Amino acid sequence: MRDIEIVRLGPDEGERLKQVRLRALRDTPDAFASTYESESAFPAETWAERLTNPESRWWVARVGDGTDVGLVCLRMEETGGHLLSMWVAPGARGSGVGSRLVDAAVAWTRDAGAERVRLWVVDANEGGRAFYLRKGFTPSGRTGVLTRESGPDSPETEYVMSLIFRQARRDDVPAIVAMLADDPLGARREGDPADERYLAAFDRIDADPYDELIVAEIDGKVVGTMQLTYLAGLSRLGAERCQIEAVRVAASARSQGLGGKMIRWAIDRARARGCAMVQLTSDKSRAEAHRFYDRLGFVQSHVGYKLAL
Numbered sequence: 001m002r003d004i005e006i007v008r009l010g011p012d013e014g015e016r017l018k019q020v021r022l023r024a025l026r027d028t029p030d031a032f033a034s035t036y037e038s039e040s041a042f043p044a045e046t047w048a049e050r051l052t053n054p055e056s057r058w059w060v061a062r063v064g065d066g067t068d069v070g071l072v073c074l075r076m077e078e079t080g081g082h083l084l085s086m087w088v089a090p091g092a093r094g095s096g097v098g099s100r101l102v103d104a105a106v107a108w109t110r111d112a113g114a115e116r117v118r119l120w121v122v123d124a125n126e127g128g129r130a131f132y133l134r135k136g137f138t139p140s141g142r143t144g145v146l147t148r149e150s151g152p153d154s155p156e157t158e159y160v161m162s163l164i165f166r167q168a169r170r171d172d173v174p175a176i177v178a179m180l181a182d183d184p185l186g187a188r189r190e191g192d193p194a195d196e197r198y199l200a201a202f203d204r205i206d207a208d209p210y211d212e213l214i215v216a217e218i219d220g221k222v223v224g225t226m227q228l229t230y231l232a233g234l235s236r237l238g239a240e241r242c243q244i245e246a247v248r249v250a251a252s253a254r255s256q257g258l259g260g261k262m263i264r265w266a267i268d269r270a271r272a273r274g275c276a277m278v279q280l281t282s283d284k285s286r287a288e289a290h291r292f293y294d295r296l297g298f299v300q301s302h303v304g305y306k307l308a309l
Helices: 013-026 045-050 097-111 124-132 170-181 182-191 196-207 257-275 287-295
Strands: 004-008 056-063 070-078 080-088 116-122 136-148 152-163 165-167 210-219 220-232 240-247 276-279
Touching: 004 097, 004 276, 013 045, 013 056, 013 070, 013 080, 045 056, 056 097, 070 097, 080 097, 080 136, 097 116, 116 124, 116 136, 124 152, 136 257, 170 196, 170 210, 170 240, 182 220, 196 210, 210 257, 240 257, 257 276, 257 287
Parallel strands: 080 116, 240 276
Antiparallel strands: 004 056, 056 070, 070 080, 116 152, 136 152, 165 210, 210 220, 220 240
């Protein structure tokens, strides 16, 4: 594939948007609710309105000879960014065009201060689902039906990418350990963040598909962490449950609502995975943490026991 440039369309490029969009509708009609026949009849004003909508941005992928070979739209909503109208020309597929279009939309969403990006993928589109998983999107647990102007309708699934929360990397370990140590309990049991035992533990967690070490990152700085472990059991008809552990927020980010966002994100992730329950433990001395979990809907239903070895 020749050199690719990702270009944001300006307010006076309605004709260009029209040509790319109509090519997309002709090429993959099953991917869109609208039709070529419907949109080809739109007046110029409609295409101009799409580009002047303050809540939306459109990008095209252009190759060296000036041909547009891809399109994507990002619309801002109350819940974050909504990725729409994604299309890559047949001859440009597999060349990174789609990835770069998504990257442009996600970057703009992050710069706009949104905390997540979402999209819907038709369930029958296996290639599309695999692509978005590789880009870091995960199923949210919400499903729907794509209603087409010219049928048939198709089941679809929502995918979401958090712009705050992500899986931890090895180089995040010092920041995570620092947060674990930054309270009276942690200060007594944690050690040097450079201790190789922390890295060995991270490698074990990272290799386990039933464990996730999560961090919250804001403005390039890790300011929160938690560990999610997915537990299988025979009780409750063999249901899986999600255990939340080691929840911490850096001192610089406390009292800003981040802790609540972390736990709600973890609950949504567990629900999307199909877990029947989310559970956690909290040291008896953490009275403020107990009030926090009460407000989030957790119930102190069990007595916990631990034995130090």
